[in-house]
Amino acid sequence: MxxxxxxxxxxxxxxxxxxxxxxxxxxxxxxxxxxxxxxxxxxxxxxxxxxxxxxxxxxxxxxxxxxxxxxxxxxxxxxxxxxxxxxxxxxxxxxxxxxxxxxxxxxxxxxxxxxxxxxxxxxxxxxxxxxxxxxxxxxxxxxxxxxxxxxxxxxxxxxxxxxxxxxxxxxxxxxxxxxxxxxxxxxxxxxxxxxxxxxxxxxxxxxxxxxxxxxxxxxxxxxxxxxxxxxxxxxxxxxxxxxxxxxxxxxxxxxxxxxxxxxGGKSAAIVLDDANVAGAAGATAFAACMHAGQGCAITTRLIVPREKYDEAVQAAADCMSSIGTADPASAGSICGPVISAVQRDRVAAYLELAEQEGGTFACGGKVAEKDGELAGGFWIEPTVVAGLDNSSRLAQEEIFGPVLVVIAHDGDDDAVRIANESDYGLSGSVDSGDLERAKAVAARIRTGTIAVNGGVWFAPDAPFGGYKQSGxxxxxxxxxxxxxxxxxxxxxxx
Known part of the structure; x- marks a missing residue:
């Protein structure tokens, strides 16, 4: 039992x-x-x-x-x-x-x-x-x-x-x-x-x-x-x-x-060059870990300014490494198991693919090792994947695990292009030091819900659904x- x-x-x-x-x-x-x-x-x-x-x-x-x-x-x-x-x-x-x-x-x-x-x-x-x-x-x-x-x-x-x-x-x-x-x-x-x-x-x-x-x-x-x-x-x-x-x-x-x-979803978190890049990257990484990343609206593509790419990768990796995996019944647990052995193996296959596509792991990258009773569970390490572009399968396909892909952009127009280059359009976010600039970018993203500078759309009175192949x-x-x-x-x- x-x-x-x-x-x-x-x-x-x-x-x-x-x-x-x-x-x-x-x-x-x-x-x-x-x-x-x-x-x-x-x-x-x-x-x-x-x-x-x-x-x-x-x-x-x-x-x-x-x-x-x-x-x-x-x-x-x-x-x-x-x-x-x-x-x-x-x-x-x-x-x-x-x-x-x-x-x-x-x-x-x-x-x-x-x-x-x-x-x-x-x-x-x-x-x-x-x-x-x-x-x-x-x-x-x-x-x-x-x-x-x-x-x-x-x-x-x-x-x-x-x-x-x-x-x-x-x-x-x-x-x-x-x-x-x-x-x-x-x-x-x-x-x-x-x-x-x-x-x-x-x-x-x-x-x-x-x-x-x-x-x-x-x-x-x-x-x-x-x-x-x-x-x-x-x-x-x-x-x-x-x-x-x-x-x-x-x-x-x-x-x-x-x-x-x-x-499905493969939602993009866009960070503009005037934002707190480290803060936004850490928040996105936290969200990608919640419930082992098993959420269709989670932002699993982090799109950051090219000149601040390394900073964003490090901030995301620091956050995910500090979270780790933990018994979901324990106080403070954020990233529990994935639902089944089938799902664990599916996510693990994507991690192998990440390396085949030329990506590297800033943290995680494998099945998590657990002791005692939890050793029989279905665990994946929270993972940050760097070095891939938006054409990779890791950036295009819904993984449904605690996996975040970090992608570089070259300005607002390029960030919008990358976000919209997806079969999906379920959710997303934009962060900027200028609220009006963030809202202008958000208006160009083809997605059913989008958070601007930390706003929260999830509530019973707010319609939820997607564009394109998100539903x-x-x-x-x-x-x-x-x-x-x-x-x-x-x-x-x-």
Whole structure:
């Protein structure tokens, strides 16, 4: 068993209001990434289970009052929020154990921000105008009154990744349920337990009608793919890799499903020549270490003035070396393990590639060595890669580990060119001693979110999403809520 004590019930599916194991009794292990040890099991949902969950969500949308009873939705979502607050300590401990997320992140994306986001979208639901009166007009000479109605999309398949599961689970199911949709949540097989906990809390602590919210956790990609092809599903909301996003978009095309995609990133932190280069480099290195670099919006390309390149590399390396790796359950841990042996080996392969491409390591560069119980975990040393340009694979491909590539630029125009020379456009930052200069550069970066001189965009009311191959649509904010609505224009005689 893990060195952590967990008080969370065993993971179960939620289908049509009932908590249950897989219909054939199959399960798979849940591992603590810090130790590699089994801490629980998850039901391996069958094709029949997924079919039943979709059917339950369809019936609940078509036959219950969920889509039209705003007061019921508000009450149920507030009940879920209260249950999460009540069980916060246990939920956070589970997240550290299952996800390997350092405890300090629980006050941000790990728990507190997404739970606050659930309250935010419920407050929005209470005040949102679902109808807009366009007034009277005479189209084609016919006196007419027009109103625009916003209605729920229908059945939503929410497919979430393993890196910040509670943030992404709630950023999907909160707005979808608030809009009046019904949901089938499929968490990632590496982190099914936190998703299962949402199902348990809904079943035990809320008045949500059966079938409105369902949780399945198949390990098989073929079984999970049913959510993207079944004609009873109206919308797929997916967060994950760009490659899988393409597959989901193609799968949904046959039935023209509405598709929300929040995908990969290779975001650039631009430091201009009048900035505190060492300070900005250290801050970027710190961010690249958080949760072992497992964040799609993390700035993993540090673009610095050529004449200050060595200074920036040294500052980034000093920061990463001081952080190191540590048990995510320990006080002060910043860089914990990566999620799995597969991910550890994938990151290690990129580190080998860095040397093949001509790069050097200012710090790190290999699998981290641990003693005792942690020796079985999945650890990568925080790494700064120097000597590569923006054409290298290390600078172009999403690594999803604690790896920062430092690239030289020759002025503002060149920095903008480098930042935009990417298939992705999810996030970024600009630092300058002149705020207006920084904002002028930021305006030229093709990315969905960008921080200027240390500003923070991450909050429940701020839309999040990307340009280019970083995705389609926005999550969080009013825009994220409206992803789950359809627009109907109604005309009647004036």
């Amino acid at each position: 893990s060195r952590l004590t967990l008080t969370i019930p065993a993971a179960q599916q939620l289908i049509d209001g009932k908590l249950a194991p897989a219909s054939d009794g199959a399960s798979y292990p849940i591992l603590d990434p810090a130790t590699g040890q089994e801490i629980g099991t998850a039901p391996d949902s069958t094709a029949g289970d997924v079919d039943a969950a979709i059917g339950a969500a369809r019936r609940a949308f078509d036959e219950s009052d969920w889509a039209t009873d705003h007061a019921l939705r508000v009450r149920c979502l507030r009940q879920l929020h209260d249950a999460l607050v009540e069980e916060a300590d246990a939920f956070k401990a589970l997240t550290t154990a299952e996800v390997g997320m350092p405890d300090f992140m629980m006050s941000a994306a790990g728990f507190d921000v997404p739970v606050g986001g659930l309250k935010w979208v419920t407050d929005l639901l209470e005040d949102y105008e679902f109808e807009t009166d366009l007034g009277e007009a005479q189209p084609m000479g016919i006196p007419t009154r027009r109103t625009v109605h916003r209605e729920p999309v229908g059945v939503v398949a929410a497919i979430s990744p393993w890196n910040v599961p509670t943030q992404i689970n709630l950023a999907k199911i909160g707005p979808a349920l608030a809009a009046g949709c019904t949901v089938v949540l499929k968490p990632a097989p590496d982190t099914p337990w936190v998703g299962a906990e949402l199902g348990r809390l809904v079943a035990e602590k809320t008045d949500m009608p059966a079938g409105v919210f369902n949780v399945v956790m198949p390990r098989s990609n073929d079984v999970a793919a049913m959510l993207t092809t079944d004609p009873r599903v109206d919308m797929v909301s997916f967060t994950g890799s760009t490659a899988v996003g393409r597959t989901i978009m193609q799968a949904g095309a046959a039935t023209l499903k509405k598709t929300f995609l929040e995908l 389609i649509g926005r999550e969080m904010g009013v825009a994220g809520f409206e992803e789950y609505l359809e627009t109907k224009t109604l005309a009647e005689p004036a």
